[in-house]
Amino acid sequence: MFERKQLSWAAAVAAVAGLVAVAPARAEDTVKVGLILPMTGGQASTGKQIENAIKLYMQQKGDTVAGKKIEIILKDDAAIPDKTKTAAQELIVNDKVNFIAGFGVTPAALAAAPLATQAKIPEVVMAAGTSIITERSPYIVRTSFTLAQSSTIIGDWAVKNGIKKVATLTSDYAPGNDALNFFKQNFTAGGGEVVEEVKTPLANPDFAPFLQRMKDAKPDAIFVFVPAGQGGNFMKQYAERGLDKAGIKVIGPGDVTDDDLLNNMGDAVLGTVTAHLYSAAHPSAMNKDFVAAYKKAFGTRPGFMAVSGYDGIHLIYEALKKTGGDTDGTKLIEAMKGQKWESPRGPISIDPETRDIVQNIYIRKVEKVDGELYNVEFATFEAVKDLGKTKK
């Protein structure tokens, strides 16, 4: 089960894998990034997308920055926090990495937090989405998103657009509860009413009975958060049960219509309105290039996890540029604070206070574009900070 992959993505094949580990003489010229991702298990698509995006970035921008060669060491944690911790320890102690990065799920990011603090090295979170993460260590910085960002926005949007009664269906784990609570907070503050609240178990085989309950509650819309992957099943059963014909809409944060799976979900998903940070259909020149390059290299459409990984490695590059190649962890994290750049998802920045991402949240509707299903953006909430921090 312990799969140890040492991948050297150096443009030159010369840096034969394995040789790197036994070449301490060159250690001062290389910057090592320990990438901990779920490459196996149910979250493997997250890991794959981030890995792909980082590969793509390094192909495009080269593997040297500020006179240092970037070396990525990939470890698989299968999204199990114990393994994350072991992997982080090995990376920090044995491989002497300068950054740890990745983290597919919240428990994984939290497991590595104390190690980042002790070792004083930056932890770049590229996927996990609960608000508390960046509060767990002064060395954590995030380039993905928080569920509060998209859930509060969809709550505001729904109540202003004629949706008064909502039933909620969320997966019963930390991100699901975050999504539910932030949605409820903004939706009810605006005068909306939650008529039915169902939490589904994470390993849930069949949505049928929950959906039947939703249908009988007759809401204007269902607010849904299920982990990427279950979204397809949910949408299929939603249509099978005729909730679409009963006029019950689906709203939620964008995880349910992740670009990764969207195209396989069938026409039932048409018209679903979600709030999210990224759509492969985002109409910017930069994104068009990004999508084209990603498709060419890996044969699939990039999702929001890919873009988070792409921005994560960009942030690492920029921090090194700013420190002039100095690899002191404290200086690096300082250099990351306040960074601003144009990402394929739009303009983003790192909040210097919280080290969390500030980004536009887009309201999108699933539509057919050239025969494929896409999340088409139609409204933008600009520069949304994370609203879920406990310390305000």
Added chain:
Amino acid sequence: MTAILTNLFDGVAYGMLLFVLACGLAVTLGLMNFVNLAHGAFAMTGGYVCMVLVNRMGWPFFAALPLAFVSSAAIGIALERTLYRHLYSRSHLDQVLFTIGLTFMSVAAVDYIQGSSRVFIDLPAALQGQFDLFGVGIGRYRLMIIVICGLLTIALQMVLAKTRFGSRLRAAVDDPRAASGLGINVPQLFAFTFAFGCGLAGLGGALSAEILGLDPYFPLKFMIYFLIVVTVGGSSSITGPFLASLLLGIGDVAGKYYVPKMGPFVIYTMMIVILIWRPNGLFGRTAAR
């Protein structure tokens, strides 16, 4: 009232599906006394075969279903002849270790070939959606599951109880030595039975993609459900697992509908209560070997 009937219908469909998925396991465990934890891997194979045929090669869904059965059965018989038969006389622990290893290998293989994301089978329009029957919402796909699985169950029961093959099989199970002394080819019989169980799992896998979701982790995710069906039902006949599947299916759906907060626990609570009451399962033989 209509809500009760809709739930009952959904529960029966879910239970039927569980039965087709798990009855092969009941056969290998109960009749052949072999612990095959890789059972879900055969189900997954059937599901993926069906998906490739329908989505990539444009086969009609109903033509792909028999092939899901055939391909899982073929893989089953190949593995039985080469690997499984050496383990019949070994301890249960060896069997568990071997089959769990096989399960992990199947997960990794499918992940490698098809990728880790969830796949769906393109269904014909006739199977999509729901229609109303006296106010009760009937899902077309679920209705098809009930019909197919119901017919299969009747056929299975007939074969086991009425045919020469059935009586040979029962004889071979009760006393393999005496059976082979009477001229019954016991290894062949077991190989055939094993393959048939795998085929049924393959068919179940293809049918369940729409409802349970199909991804490379299918064998691990649903192993627990198969085992619940077999332990609750007892593994001495197929009536036991059949009734257990129905009970669990209906219980699970009703639990999730009426007490959504407790929903996920209902199926496990039922298992515990039944096993305390009847430790060998609902229809277990008290003197099970």
